[in-house]
Amino acid sequence: MQRSAIGKLGVEAFEAVYSCLKQARQQNASEEEIRSSLEKLVSRASDCFEVDQLLYFEEQLQASQPHLQL
Structure with a gap:
């Protein structure tokens, strides 16, 4: 799954998106906040689904x- 996402986004964009989403999850960010942040990193936020x-x-x-x- 990681390789597929890197193939779509490229290494640098994948790392930026991964960090952004991980931080957003930890902070319980809203969908709108997440979408806004992702749109600054990639042209289509939907590319970040993987x-x-x-x-x-x-x-x-x-x-x-x-x-x-156990």
């Missing part, structure tokens, strides 16, 4: 890790 999915799956994995360490 990065958002990647972050979601990473969060799910981190949340499940304590249960795996």
